[in-house]
Amino acid sequence: MNLETYKSKYKPLKQDLESKQLEINSLSTGCKTLERILDTIDGLEKTQERYSKRRKQVWGGYDYDPGKYDKAYFYVFSANKDEVIVAKDFKYHQYLKCDKCKKEQPLIVSYEQTADSPEGDTWEANAFIICCDKIQPFQTYVEADRFLTIE
Numbered sequence: 001m002n003l004e005t006y007k008s009k010y011k012p013l014k015q016d017l018e019s020k021q022l023e024i025n026s027l028s029t030g031c032k033t034l035e036r037i038l039d040t041i042d043g044l045e046k047t048q049e050r051y052s053k054r055r056k057q058v059w060g061g062y063d064y065d066p067g068k069y070d071k072a073y074f075y076v077f078s079a080n081k082d083e084v085i086v087a088k089d090f091k092y093h094q095y096l097k098c099d100k101c102k103k104e105q106p107l108i109v110s111y112e113q114t115a116d117s118p119e120g121d122t123w124e125a126n127a128f129i130i131c132c133d134k135i136q137p138f139q140t141y142v143e144a145d146r147f148l149t150i151e
């Protein structure tokens with residue numbers, strides 16, 4: 001075999017590899033996004049179940065503390081850039097238009113404690129919608145104390 005043929009073989013092979021790598025990256029991104037969407041659906045169900053089974057007569061308050069030991073999910077009752085209020089009935093209240101298809105989708109919020117130390121705590125909420133195979137962020141809220149209270 002002529003050694004020069006290796007040069008001519010290399011270029012198309014390399015191009016093929018690069019295009020397949022792009023395809024793999026795209027599939028991988030799509031897969032991760034769908035996993036996050038499934039986690040959200042699962043999270044909404046789990047939060048609703050824990051919330052509905054919460055007991056009020058526990059020393060110090062409630063026995064379910066959303067976001068403390070889990071990542072809690074709620075639908076949004078109302079939200080603006082500064083404040084978010086969760087829907088305690090787990091029904092749709094506030095909608096946001098999808099960037100792509102322009103359909104209105106219910107606003108969802110995830111909520112969790114992101115820091116827990118003597119120097120200070122951090123609680124974070126992220127409001128978003130799900131549409132067109134995407135999680136579309138609306139707003140992030142950060143506070144030093146719990147700010148989604150449930151009664």
Ligand SMILES: [Zn+2]
Pocket residue numbers: 098099100101102103131132
């Ligand atoms: Zn859409």
